[in-house]
Amino acid sequence: MSAPSLPFGPDFPWLAPLAGYTDLPFRLLCREQGAAVACTEMVSARGLVYGARRGRGGDGGTRSLLATRPPDAPLVVQLFGAEADFLAEAVRMLLDEGFAWFDLNLGCPAPKVARTGAGAALLRNPRRALDCARAMIAAAPPGRVGCKLRLGWDRPVFAELGKALEDAGAGWLSLHPRFACQGFSGMVRTEALSELAGALSLPVLASGDLLTAREGADRLRTGAAGVLFARGALADPTIFSRYRRILRGEEASSPLPPGALRALILRHLELAEKFSPRPADGRNPGLLKMRSVVPRYIRHLAGAKQLRQDVIRCGSWEHLRRLVEEFFRL
Numbered sequence: 001m002s003a004p005s006l007p008f009g010p011d012f013p014w015l016a017p018l019a020g021y022t023d024l025p026f027r028l029l030c031r032e033q034g035a036a037v038a039c040t041e042m043v044s045a046r047g048l049v050y051g052a053r054r055g056r057g058g059d060g061g062t063r064s065l066l067a068t069r070p071p072d073a074p075l076v077v078q079l080f081g082a083e084a085d086f087l088a089e090a091v092r093m094l095l096d097e098g099f100a101w102f103d104l105n106l107g108c109p110a111p112k113v114a115r116t117g118a119g120a121a122l123l124r125n126p127r128r129a130l131d132c133a134r135a136m137i138a139a140a141p142p143g144r145v146g147c148k149l150r151l152g153w154d155r156p157v158f159a160e161l162g163k164a165l166e167d168a169g170a171g172w173l174s175l176h177p178r179f180a181c182q183g184f185s186g187m188v189r190t191e192a193l194s195e196l197a198g199a200l201s202l203p204v205l206a207s208g209d210l211l212t213a214r215e216g217a218d219r220l221r222t223g224a225a226g227v228l229f230a231r232g233a234l235a236d237p238t239i240f241s242r243y244r245r246i247l248r249g250e251e252a253s254s255p256l257p258p259g260a261l262r263a264l265i266l267r268h269l270e271l272a273e274k275f276s277p278r279p280a281d282g283r284n285p286g287l288l289k290m291r292s293v294v295p296r297y298i299r300h301l302a303g304a305k306q307l308r309q310d311v312i313r314c315g316s317w318e319h320l321r322r323l324v325e326e327f328f329r330l
């Protein structure tokens with residue numbers, strides 16, 4: 001199946017994979033703000049394959065992570081797993097369903113993932129990491145598979161592994177230049193990004209501590225082909241448009257004026273109401289999620305604490321919208 005190529009370059013900021021957050025509504029919101037590519041939350045290769053074997057095309061939770069719509073393109077599906085066979089089968093299944101781009105998670109240090117040998121735990125066993133990547137690459141047309149890695153678990157493997165991944169046919173690499181054992185502590189080693197980007201001819205994307213648009217623009221000095229915004233996009237999805245403005249030499253005012261913030265939150269609510277899953281049992285997981293997302297957007301404003309308390313009791317989209325409107329009327 002042919003697919004247009006993914007956009008790489010300074011002018012094409014990506015939305016990084018963020019478990020629990022980069023669902024369809026949030027991806028659409030970020031695209032409206034200028035994200036050129038978006039990644040799904042990490043998806044279990046094993047969960048997908050077992051679900052399909054049971055005849056449900058993947059268990060419900062795993063499946064809902066793959067919800068998408070035509071404007072949600074280009075979309076990179078991030079897979080995690082430690083077994084080459086499952087990863088390859090997951091890629092084949094997803095290709096059959098029309099997904100085109102895939103990423104192998106080599107960076108998640110969360111115990112739930114690392115305990116199974118997946119995510120950043122694969123950096124303790126670079127040969128296995130390479131086998132997993134090779135299996136995915138072999139299952140897809142050329143250039144469709146990237147890998148997102150850290151420097152290593154607790155010692156650097158990124159340079160050697162990065163070269164081996166390039167030789168294996170990876171289409172791009174993303175590097176969060178911290179060790180997995182650091183979590184989010186300590187400084188990112190931007191010199192590692194320069195080293196990797198300088199050594200390889202495939203695009204190397206920068207991740208890590210890009211919390212503002214300015215930090216994204218500055219990180220291009222490492223020679224990275226482009227940037228992935230993660231926590232910066234969660235705090236303020238307009239980071240993409242601000243970043244693009246900075247690259248054009250324009251001012252990117254900060255913080256977002258209240259009127260624009262109100263419009264952004266209401267738009268996120270609109271997308272969430274329209275595109276969140278609606279389980280048959282009457283639960284409303286989209287609304288529950290937005291009850292925690294909304295207070296995050298306004299956490300720096302007076303009255304944030306009260307709104308956080310109010311949204312806990314909120315039982316409908318209409319009620320949540322009204323609370324937001326009232327908050328900004330004060």
Ligand SMILES: Cc1cc2nc3c(=O)[nH]c(=O)nc-3n(C[C@H](O)[C@H](O)[C@H](O)COP(=O)(O)O)c2cc1C
Nearest residue numbers: 016017018019041042148176207208209210230231
């Ligand atoms: C809540 C959260 C969830 C994340 N989920 C994933 C994930 O599913 N896959 C992945 O490769 N990285 C994941 N990451 C890592 C981010 O994609 C990114 O590499 C990291 O946050 C560093 O960038 P930042 O400092 O600019 O946020 C996650 C990070 C956070 C904070």
